[in-house]
Amino acid sequence: xxxxxxxxxxxxxxxxxxxxxxxxxxxxxxxxxxxxxxxxxxxxxxxxxxxxxxxxxxxxxxxxxxxxxxxxxxxxxxxxxxxxxxxxxxxxxxxxxxxxxxxxxxxxxxxxxxxxxxxxxxxxxxxxxxxxxxxxxxxxxxxxxxxxxxx
Amino acid sequence: xxxxxxxxxxxxxxxxxxxxxxxxxxxxxxxxxxxxxxxxxxxxxxxxxxxxxxxxxxxxxxxxxxxxxxxxxxxxxxxxxxxxxxxxxxxxxxxxxxxxxxxxxxxxxxxxxxxxxxxxxxxxxxxxxxxxxxxxxxxxxxxxxxxxxxxxxxxxxxxxxxxxxxxxxxxxxxxxxxxxxxxxxxxxxxxxxxxxxxxxxxxxxxxxxxxxxxxxxxxxxxxxxxxxxxxxxxxxxxxxxxxxxxxxxxxxxxxxxxxxxxxxxxxxxxxxxxxxxxxxxxxxxxxxxxxxxxxxxxxxxxxxxxxxxxxxxxxxxxxxxxxxxxxxxxxxxxxxxxxxxxxxxxxxxxxxxxxxxxxxxxxxxxxxxxxxxxxxxxxxxxxxxxxxxxxxxxxxxxxxxxxxxxxxxxxxxxxxxxxxxxxx
Numbered sequence: 001x002x003x004x005x006x007x008x009x010x011x012x013x014x015x016x017x018x019x020x021x022x023x024x025x026x027x028x029x030x031x032x033x034x035x036x037x038x039x040x041x042x043x044x045x046x047x048x049x050x051x052x053x054x055x056x057x058x059x060x061x062x063x064x065x066x067x068x069x070x071x072x073x074x075x076x077x078x079x080x081x082x083x084x085x086x087x088x089x090x091x092x093x094x095x096x097x098x099x100x101x102x103x104x105x106x107x108x109x110x111x112x113x114x115x116x117x118x119x120x121x122x123x124x125x126x127x128x129x130x131x132x133x134x135x136x137x138x139x140x141x142x143x144x145x146x147x148x149x150x151x
Numbered sequence: 152x153x154x155x156x157x158x159x160x161x162x163x164x165x166x167x168x169x170x171x172x173x174x175x176x177x178x179x180x181x182x183x184x185x186x187x188x189x190x191x192x193x194x195x196x197x198x199x200x201x202x203x204x205x206x207x208x209x210x211x212x213x214x215x216x217x218x219x220x221x222x223x224x225x226x227x228x229x230x231x232x233x234x235x236x237x238x239x240x241x242x243x244x245x246x247x248x249x250x251x252x253x254x255x256x257x258x259x260x261x262x263x264x265x266x267x268x269x270x271x272x273x274x275x276x277x278x279x280x281x282x283x284x285x286x287x288x289x290x291x292x293x294x295x296x297x298x299x300x301x302x303x304x305x306x307x308x309x310x311x312x313x314x315x316x317x318x319x320x321x322x323x324x325x326x327x328x329x330x331x332x333x334x335x336x337x338x339x340x341x342x343x344x345x346x347x348x349x350x351x352x353x354x355x356x357x358x359x360x361x362x363x364x365x366x367x368x369x370x371x372x373x374x375x376x377x378x379x380x381x382x383x384x385x386x387x388x389x390x391x392x393x394x395x396x397x398x399x400x401x402x403x404x405x406x407x408x409x410x411x412x413x414x415x416x417x418x419x420x421x422x423x424x425x426x427x428x429x430x431x432x433x434x435x436x437x438x439x440x441x442x443x444x445x446x447x448x449x450x451x452x453x454x455x456x457x458x459x460x461x462x463x464x465x466x467x468x469x470x471x472x473x474x475x476x477x478x479x480x481x482x483x484x485x486x487x488x489x490x491x492x493x494x495x496x497x498x499x500x501x502x503x504x505x506x507x508x509x510x511x512x513x514x515x516x517x518x519x520x521x522x523x524x525x526x527x528x529x530x531x532x533x534x535x536x537x538x539x540x541x542x543x544x545x546x547x548x549x550x551x552x553x554x555x556x557x558x559x560x561x562x563x564x565x566x567x568x569x570x571x572x573x574x575x
Contacts, residue, residue, distance in 0.1 A: 057236040
């Protein structure tokens with residue numbers, strides 16, 4: 001049945017998403033013969049978009065290419081949700097242009113220095129000192145399609 | 152107080168957000184069907200490429216030094232919407248003046264805090280969208296527009312400039328500003344002002360408003376008041392010739408009826424098309440916007456806009472209205488009571504100059520019939536009064552094949568065209 005808590009999280013601001021489509025996550029409704037305490041929430045469809053997009057104006061979707069962040073569940077071809085309004089703090093996975101080329105890595109502090117860490121042991125950390133860096137946004141979610149199941 | 156927030160080289164900036172490799176390069180955006188240059192990066196301006204220049208007139212040698220892109224109106228429209236949504240978090244009073252400029256009402260703000268406010272807005276738009284903007288602050292729209300111009304031309308200001316009505320700095324700026332560069336002054340008016348020995352914005356400010364009204368128009372008189380710091384101009388009073396045409400109006404009462412909005416869009420579209428033909432231009436795209444009344448607390452608030460690209464630069468009322476109606480259909484939301492809607496014609500190109508590629512695109516005889524029809528329509532309405540002949544139904548819209556060989560991906564509106572980021 002529809003959870004009031006998730007229902008509340010799905011309540012959206014007046015403007016529809018720019019992409020337009022709002023997909024219900026679960027289509028089932030309660031068909032009970034008695035008044036349900038969840039009645040007030042029955043008409044709210046769970047909206048996955050609203051769940052992962054906190055600020056529509058600053059949120060972008062991008063496609064990942066490569067396997068250096070496998071440890072964070074980012075596979076080749078995955079969809080990343082990126083919020084540009086979040087601060088690039090150590091520990092966060094960021095899209096960052098190093099010398100003009102955007103890449104996805106985890107920002108980390110090593111002693112006094114900031115480095116970009118891959119979460120696949122095959123890749124060495126990238127020290128940021130002395131390089132031109134430009135943060136594009138902070139990755140908040142990964143959408144990974146399972147083989148054979150996704151359209 | 153009013154702020155004008157204006158994006159820098161908007162189309163090029165949109166492209167650079169998703170392709171940082173374009174940073175520092177000479178980049179131009181072409182009108183649909185790759186006809187004329189409609190947007191230029193600073194580097195492209197330096198190469199001497201003029202606004203509206205037909206692409207085929209650029210020599211191959213020069214072309215190798217630049218990147219020319221087809222217009223990507225889906226991207227520009229979405230980025231424009233994002234910028235306005237962010238501005239909406241700073242003030243309920245936003246008037247989109249074009250795809251890349253918005254006036255923001257600042258009633259009730261502490262005067263001492265205004266520059267800081269401007270820097271905050273600028274920083275937020277840059278962070279959230281990657282689009283650089285400049286902010287002009289002043290008591291009137293005309294002065295805000297002028298302040299924005301100053302902000303753009305003086306990097307040391309950090310993108311924010313405030314002009315007070317009577318400050319010595321304002322006087323210096325207006326004295327250095329030729330009157331034809333002033334917002335709302337057409338070239339021909341400037342020539343007539345010159346005959347009255349009015350050459351600068353400051354001289355216009357010092358002119359006698361009544362005299363100006365007699366010799367010119369009410370709008371010109373209002374310009375004088377605005378230059379003196381007294382608000383006198385509503386947004387719809389002023390449209391800059393050549394660059395864009397906008398027709399919008401507030402409804403007498405709020406309405407939630409889609410049919411009423413459709414009728415309004417039809418009327419505004421027809422009026423805009425008339426203006427377009429009168430100045431001998433064609434539009435490459437149509438922007439439609441709708442909004443609720445931001446001052447009605449308790450009402451459901453909504454604002455949105457949509458850009459629709461035309462099959463080729465057009466001045467045909469039927470095509471413009473059909474595009475506008477498609478835009479409206481995309482953003483109309485049931486259950487909202489609307490206070491205002493409008494139509495903007497974007498990226499105007501010279502009708503004469505564009506003739507060649509239109510014929511190439513195979514519009515030949517049908518295009519000439521359309522032109523004859525539009526000319527007849529304008530004559531009838533001019534002679535017998537406005538709206539003697541009107542459009543009752545939106546025209547048929549076929550799926551036009553757009554030529555857009557150099558269009559970048561629609562990064563924000565198509566799932567299969569998202570930006571790709573290396574995870575290596």
